Amino acid sequence: MIQPFLQKHCLKCHGPEKQKGKLRLDGPWPDLRAEADVLQWEKVRKQIAGGAMPPEEEPAPSADELAAVLDAIGGELGRAALLTRGGAGRRTLRRLTRNEYSHSLQDLLGLRFAEFEVKLGDRLPPDGLGRSFQNDADTLAIQPLHLWRFVQPAEVALDATIVTGPKPPVYRYALDLAGLRAVGDAPQKKTAPVIFHDGEARDPGSKTTLTARAVGVTKLTGQGIQLAPNYQRMVPTLAGRQGYPHLLLTLPIAVPEAGVLRVRVRASGSIPPGEGAPRLQLGMYFHGTNHVDIPFAALAVTNPAGAPADYVFEVPIHFVDAPWDLVRGHRQLHLKLDNAYVPLRDRVREPGVKSSVFPWPEPQLLLHAVEIETPWFPSWPPPAHRALLAVPDGVTGETEPARVVLQRFMDRAFRRPCTAEEVGQMVSLFERTRRDAADFATAIKTPLAAVLCSPHFLTLVEKKGATKEPLSPHELAARLAYFLWDTTPDDELLQLAGAGTLNENAVLAAQLERLLKSPRTEKFCRSFVSQWLGLGVVEHIQVPFCDVKNTMDSRWVAEQRDRAIKRSLADEPVRFFQHLLAQDLPLRTLIDSDFLVVNDRLAAFYGAPAAADSTFRAWSEAPANRRGGLLTMAGVIAAASEGNASAVVKRGNYVLSHLLDLDVGTPPANVMPLAQQAKANPGFAKLSVREQLQQHLSVATCAVCHNRIDPLGYFWDGYDLSGRPDFFGRPPGQPVNLSGRFPDRTTFSDFTDFRAKLADRRFTPGFLRKLLAYALGRRLDYSDDAVVKQLAEKTDSENLGLRGVIREVVFSEAFHTK
Known part of the structure; x- marks a missing residue:
């Protein structure tokens, strides 16, 4: 046939x-x-x-x-x-992605810190680049390099969890910043002097003294100090005059080998109309030959000056990549607090304004008091240590407690009940290690690290027969948790799997609802949406979103502002998807909405009313050119364009592969890009982009694919490479033409027509193929076509919400079989 x-x-x-x-x-x-x-x-x-x-x-x-x-x-x-x-619709052994590994490790060991994100996955080799998602089983092979690199993060995480020996001495300092005193002028090169404000605090136990120095654009308020944004040092007319605004805290101790550096700052903010909230940033700082400036974390200070609040940072020493040898050598740890605010809007100096005056109202950060404790432990031993090594009363000696600890940990790490033989091997490793170890806690780290380097933890194992068969309850728990939480199953899922009831429809439905209501779905939204829409390129495209002349005439400030807006634009589709999931809005809202979800920076970018802070909120009065869901988000348009002058081709390719999930052919190696053709042929350069592409289609080898690609890219001609409204590629005086054609040869006349026809049973199958591939952790094949078709028909006919769509995926045959 x-x-x-x-x-x-x-x-x-x-x-x-x-x-x-x-x-x-x-x-x-x-x-x-x-x-x-x-x-x-x-x-x-x-x-x-x-x-x-x-x-x-x-x-x-x-x-x-x-x-x-x-x-x-x-x-x-x-x-x-x-x-x-072994059959279509089946996946090979799948290794955990770097993010899944990091999240699983933190959940297993209970590693959580205030305002500090642990990124153990960054210590591993990059994941392979699949044709769709990073969790594609076919691209997640385990190489010898992986086996070696998995050891170090496991050991670091265990060292941060399990404490040994007696409790180390703790240093505590409490500094009232209202008591700072001016110490006179200190010269700074050949510019005007800088006034320093100094203070100190003693540790009651060691009698050591912490010193504090406020430098730069600071002001004593009677209640503390006021810090202007740190970018003012980079404004040409102000840099030398006012210095670097920050509070420098010097601890006269070597950095501890374990524990957490805990910093509590009582702060408030002064926010001028139309501006955002100041950002309190904590970092490590050394000035001199070995200059070090490492930010730990930053957060927005939204409470007003009359109502200061406490902001807490917990910095786990083990997880900070910093030159600790330098700290130990100096026996001093320098911490820096500053105002990391970045302007929201253009800043152009008015003609005639004197250079000595900063003409723009700026958010001011008010610091009232600082408390530092290091190493900080909420109790001794710490809660994570006690939870990991807990044994029931009556279990004596060391071998049996080790067996209890390892059985419990291995069951969670391997996501299934472990056999007595498997546990016995680790107990034997403990016994061999214990001969030379100082104590039980030191010895137990070795078998625990071995568990975290085992293929049974590092890979999702689904034992297969000759033909397709249902997942076991524990396999279903793992598939569900890594789909929606990007991490290992929690205790409740494992308990239901152990009872054999998770496969029951009512139980599974209740668990699905619990998982979807949890804030932990943020990881799923971020991972899925970022990869689906290719948002990783947004922060790296070479298209300036901010002009130097409009940013205080400072290239440095413009670059900071450019990076900030690109981060927000890449985050916008993720937050939008989160909002739809929380509200269970219809799937078609992804491409046909009359609202946006924006923070203060995006509100300024889109011209929305000023937002209170960096929190993302729904904006229901979006202008007409932003009422297309993902299709009118500047970050999505920028990702589709990739900063390329031949944006129509890139954009058409993007719609075809990302939104419709259709195959795109590989271009011949000898094809000259349109920009180069325009340079080589002046007559070609005078043509509109549409006319250039029509000539392009006259080449038969190009027309095979470009007849499908190019007509899809025209509907975005109303936006430039950064996603701003602008008729891209249109010579002056030439009317814009947004008409084009879908691969099934259905034509559209403009953006509105394109959006309507895309929503009419064209978008849903492509989205479902992407979602199903992500949920299953494999590339779809022909056997999945019937599942996708059935899901798409139900989604469109019943106008399902996003939660309903996920529910249909989870209850599909493909999700339950191996």
């Missing part, structure tokens, strides 16, 4: 005489054991099923011919999948 169809409809362009797109379909049928052959024939099947092939100028096959050939190709692919992976 396949060969006659190819002979009739395909070999004219993909046979011995011509191979469009370097695709040749004549010759014997391949055995499909090689992945490249499988991918090629899956692509051929999708092209035929989607109507892209044969091309529209050729006779179309009948419905019976299409059905027969699609079934025949599907059957061959199924036989190949049975030989290579």
Whole structure:
């Protein structure tokens, strides 16, 4: 059946005489054991099923011919999948991604710190770049480098959890900043002097003294000190005059080997109209030959000057990559507090304003008091230590307590009940280690680290039979937790799995609702949306969002502002998705909404009313050019454009691959980009982008793919490369033309028409394929087409909300089988 169809409809362009797109379909049928052959024939099947092939100028096959050939190709692919992976719709062994590893490690050990994000995954090699998501099982191989690199984060995490020996001495300092005193003028190069304000505090136990020095744009208020934003030092007319505004705290101690540096700051803010809240930033600082300036964390101070509040930072020493040897050598730890606010809006100096006057109202940070404790422990031993090493009363000696600890930990780490033999191996390792270890806590770290380096923790193991079969309850718990929480199953999921009830519909529905209501779904939203929409490029594209002349004539400030707006733009689709999930709004709202979800920086960028702070909130009165959900978000448009002058092609490619989930061909290596063609041919440069692309389509090898790609990119011609409203690529005086065509040859006249037709049963299948691939941790194959079709029909016919869509995915056969 396949060969006659190819002979009739395909070999004219993909046979011995011509191979469009370097695709040749004549010759014997391949055995499909090689992945490249499988991918090629899956692509051929999708092209035929989607109507892209044969091309529209050729006779179309009948419905019976299409059905027969699609079934025949599907059957061959199924036989190949049975030989290579035990059947279609199945995944290989999957390693945890870097983020999943980091989140799982923190949850297993109970590592949580105020205002400090632990990123153990950053210590591992990068994950492979799959065709869709980082959790694609086919790209997450384990190399020897991984095995070696997994050891160090595990040991660091265990050292941060388990304490040994007696409680170390604790240093405590409390400083009332209202008591700072001016110590006179200190010269700063050849510019005007800087007034320092000094103070000190003693530790009651050691009698050591902490010293404090307020420098730069500071002001004594009678209640503390006032810090202007730290960027003022980089404004050319002000840098030398007012110095670097910060509070420097010097602790006369070597950094502790364990524990947490805890800093409590009583602070308030002064926020001028139209500005954002000041940002209290804590960091480590050394000035001199070995200059060090490492920020630990920052947060917005939103309470007014008359109502100061406490802000707490907990900095775990083990997880901070800093030159600790330098600290130990000096026997001093320098901490810095400053105002890390970045301007929201353009700042242009008015003509005639004197250089000695800062002409813009700025958010001021008011610091009232500081308390420092290091190493800080909420109790001794710390709660995480006690929870990890707890044993029931009556369990005596050391071997049996070790067995209890290891059994409990291994059951959670391996996400299933462990056998007595598995636990016994780790107990034996403990006994061997204990001979040379100083105490029980030191010895138990070795088998615990071995557990965290075991393939049973590092990979999601789903034991398969010869054919598809249901997931076990523990496998279902793991799949569900890593889908929606990006981490290992919690105790409640594991208990239900152990009881054998998690597979029951009512129990699963209740657990799904619990997981979706948890704030931990933020990790799912961030991971899925960022990868689905390719938002990682936004912070790196070489398109300036801020002009130096409009940012205090300072390139440094413009760069800071540029980075800040790009971070917010990349975050906007994630927060929007979170909002839809929390409210269970219909799926089509993703591309057809009349509101945005913005923070103060995005409110300024879009021209919305001033937001109170950096918290994301729904803005219900969005202008007409921002009422398209993801389609009108500047970050999505910037990601689609990639800062490329040939943005129509990039944008069409983006819609095809990210929103419709259709295959995009690989361009020939010798194709010259449009920008280079314009430079080489002055006449070509005078054409509009649409006219240039029409010439591009005259080349047969280009037209094969670009007939599908280019017409999809025109609807975004109303926005520039940074997502601002601007008729991109339009010569002066030329009317804008936003019309184009979908791959199924349905035309659209403008953006509104495109959005309506995309929402009409075109967006849903592509989105569901992306969501299902992410949920399953594998690339979809032909066997998933029926599942996607069924999910799409129900989603569109019942106008399901986002939670309802996720529920249908979780209850689908594909999610429950292996």
